[in-house]
Amino acid sequence: xxxxxxxxxxxxxxxxxxxxxxxxxxxxxxxxxxxxxxxxxxxxxxxxxxxxxxxxxxxxxxxxxxxxxxxxxxxxxxxxxxxxxxxxxxxxxxxxxxxxxxxxxxxxxxxxxxxxxxxxxxx
Amino acid sequence: xxxxxxxxxxxxxxxxxxxxxxxxxxxxxxxxxxxxxxxxxxxxxxxxxxxxxxxxxxxxxxxxxxxxxxxxxxxxxxxxxxxxxxxxxxxxxxxxxxxxxxxxxxxxxxxxxxxxxxxxxxxxxxxxxxxxxxxxxxxxxxxxxxxxxxxxxxxxxxxxxxxxxxxxxxxxxxxxxxxxxxxxxxxxxxxxxxxxxxxxxxxxxxxxxxxxxxxxxxxxxxxxxxxxxxxxxxxxxxxxxxxxxxxxxxxxxxxxxxxxxxxxxxxxxxxxxxxxxxxxxxxxxxxxxxxxxxxxxxxxxxxxxxxxxxxxxxxxxxxxxxxxxxxxxxxxxxxxxxxxxxxxxxxxxxxxxxxxxxxxxxxxxxxxxx
Numbered sequence: 126x127x128x129x130x131x132x133x134x135x136x137x138x139x140x141x142x143x144x145x146x147x148x149x150x151x152x153x154x155x156x157x158x159x160x161x162x163x164x165x166x167x168x169x170x171x172x173x174x175x176x177x178x179x180x181x182x183x184x185x186x187x188x189x190x191x192x193x194x195x196x197x198x199x200x201x202x203x204x205x206x207x208x209x210x211x212x213x214x215x216x217x218x219x220x221x222x223x224x225x226x227x228x229x230x231x232x233x234x235x236x237x238x239x240x241x242x243x244x245x246x247x248x
Numbered sequence: 249x250x251x252x253x254x255x256x257x258x259x260x261x262x263x264x265x266x267x268x269x270x271x272x273x274x275x276x277x278x279x280x281x282x283x284x285x286x287x288x289x290x291x292x293x294x295x296x297x298x299x300x301x302x303x304x305x306x307x308x309x310x311x312x313x314x315x316x317x318x319x320x321x322x323x324x325x326x327x328x329x330x331x332x333x334x335x336x337x338x339x340x341x342x343x344x345x346x347x348x349x350x351x352x353x354x355x356x357x358x359x360x361x362x363x364x365x366x367x368x369x370x371x372x373x374x375x376x377x378x379x380x381x382x383x384x385x386x387x388x389x390x391x392x393x394x395x396x397x398x399x400x401x402x403x404x405x406x407x408x409x410x411x412x413x414x415x416x417x418x419x420x421x422x423x424x425x426x427x428x429x430x431x432x433x434x435x436x437x438x439x440x441x442x443x444x445x446x447x448x449x450x451x452x453x454x455x456x457x458x459x460x461x462x463x464x465x466x467x468x469x470x471x472x473x474x475x476x477x478x479x480x481x482x483x484x485x486x487x488x489x490x491x492x493x494x495x496x497x498x499x500x501x502x503x504x505x506x507x508x509x510x511x512x513x514x515x516x517x518x519x520x521x522x523x524x525x526x527x528x529x530x531x532x533x534x535x536x537x538x539x540x541x542x543x544x545x546x547x548x549x550x551x552x553x554x555x556x557x558x559x560x561x562x563x564x565x566x567x568x569x570x571x572x573x574x575x576x577x578x579x580x581x582x583x584x585x586x587x588x589x590x591x592x593x594x595x596x597x598x599x600x601x602x603x604x605x606x607x608x609x610x611x612x613x614x615x616x617x618x
Contacts (some may be wrong), residue, residue, distance in 0.1 A: 128399070135404070135407075137408045138411070139410060141407075141408065141411040142253050144415060144420065144421070145415065183439075202474040206402070208403065216463050216465075229403070231407065231410075231411050231414075232411070233411065233414035233416055233417075233418055234417075234418065
């Protein structure tokens, strides 16, 4: 079973993503802050990370940078979840080490296919 | 002394009376003094403006410098004027007691004339205007902050509404019947619509405050147009109108892909929205350094006078016998602003009942801020 780490501080969004991912048969690891996200990414070595960008404490970009710096994080696909207001930041997000981005609101009809584009096949 | 006869004396007297009457009734304070500074003529307004409590008659004959002793700026100017060559002068604002005066010195025969105008009310109005301006600037930045934070707060609950209705529609949390599915789809599309309105408001406020960040990169325009077409094909099919796309291949553009797409989406969305039969054609054509994307429809069209208002913020065009379509009236306003930001533009042609054609021109290469 592939495992996906979701870094998201909003309870309801977390529940939404967990629900969709679990329904599709993925294992879900949850982190409520950027710091926790970095820690779990290194320790648990998930197959993919979904990273909210606006987080309290260190933001998603900083968390991504720290994951990339760690040995384990070198190749993990990291999908940023951005809000519309940050549209101008897309370049920064991709240059900052994210593999792709999804814009809020999450649409359950397209969410999985967006994620699966970045999941290494097989396993 | 020359001897003057009775007639001449009478004429002189009448002339003096006339002059006094003109000066007394002038709406300015007037003081005339001779080369030595002795006041030769004045009026009641001047006596009052200079803060004196004497009669006009007592004022005459006194030295001007003594009368304005307490006003350093005026006294200094007049003293220099008398002692070091008489030249006209303007003092735009002299404070006398609590009043503000504008004082002009002009040369007259054998002396100088001061014209004094009370500008206190004007000064007060200016200060008032300045305060109002400062307040307006504060309010404007408050408005921008309000919109930015409110829009974030408004969007967050929509994320849940759209997400969870999506989950239920897909049957992820259990079976639902067709009626329930239909109703939930309405909930979801209304929430999505509300979200796009909020996004438009954010965009307008960003553009107006000059805070739009462009993300310039290279992209394939035909691929983008194809995506737009696919997005609107279901809507067009549902309405029974034909949506077609005609584009030359290999049109590589360096611009802001997302913003360009936003403009084209808006034009196609409008065309589909306002066309009930016939077709909507999207066409791309190369021009001189630009590509022209035109969207032509066989919809309701509009009158010439409506075309002028079309791009104004919050303007809604009403066509007789047609229900008002949902929207904010921000779409085309935004599209034009974005097109201009990208170095291009939008023009519109239309005739009532026959349809409309919107052409979006976009430079092949974004050239930076104009």
